[in-house]
Structure formats: structure tokens, C-alpha cells
Amino acid sequence: MARVVDICLRWLFSPDALLRQDALLMKKEADYFDDVEPELIFIARRLRDAIHLESVLTGAGVDYAVEPDEYEGGVIFKSMRVGAFFYVRPELRERALEVMAEHGYVPAK
Numbered sequence: 001m002a003r004v005v006d007i008c009l010r011w012l013f014s015p016d017a018l019l020r021q022d023a024l025l026m027k028k029e030a031d032y033f034d035d036v037e038p039e040l041i042f043i044a045r046r047l048r049d050a051i052h053l054e055s056v057l058t059g060a061g062v063d064y065a066v067e068p069d070e071y072e073g074g075v076i077f078k079s080m081r082v083g084a085f086f087y088v089r090p091e092l093r094e095r096a097l098e099v100m101a102e103h104g105y106v107p108a109k
Helices: 002-012 015-020 047-060 090-102
Strands: 039-044 065-073 079-088
Touching: 039 047, 039 090, 047 079, 047 090, 079 090
Parallel strands: none
Antiparallel strands: 039 079, 065 079
16 A cells, blocks of 8 residues: 555656646645635545546636545455545535536545
């Protein structure tokens, strides 16, 4: 599991991370949420889902933050896994959920 976390962190914070983003960067740092509690909208379990959702939210102009974290996965054999957790400010939640629904994403509960 440490290997997965390491891969996620290297991808999220690599020097070429800015090259993967559109000119209108909507991804925000933690200080964007200093005055408000961020709301979880999605947990990407696969890297390609995280990359695609970043593209969707950026394209729609929705400000968001993403960070790797652990979640419990599996039905019979439960285990801790690492995913990309997507957050938005409360006032942007409805817009983000609309955009996600248009692209087939089911929001986190």
C-alpha cells in the first residue's frame, strides 16, 4: 500500500503536474479552504478516473482540491486502499455535482 501512496503523491506533485492542467487551472491548494469546511464530492479509486475528473471539473470552471487518502474497500476481504479525494467549497457543491452527473460520476456520500 505504501507503494500506491508513493505513486499517487509523485503523480500529484511532480514537476510536470502543471503541464497536465489546462491554462485555466481550477485545482486549488489547501489554503483555498482556510475559512470554510471543504465538502467531499468524489473518491477516485483509479488514477485514470482522477485524471479524467480533474479534466472535467477544470473544463467546467469548478474550483476543487484533490488529495490522496485512505478508504476501506472490498466486500469479502476488506482492506485499506488509497484513492484521490475530491473536495469543493460548499457554495460550489451543487454545480460540481451537476457537472459530475453529466459525465457519469456518482458523488461520494
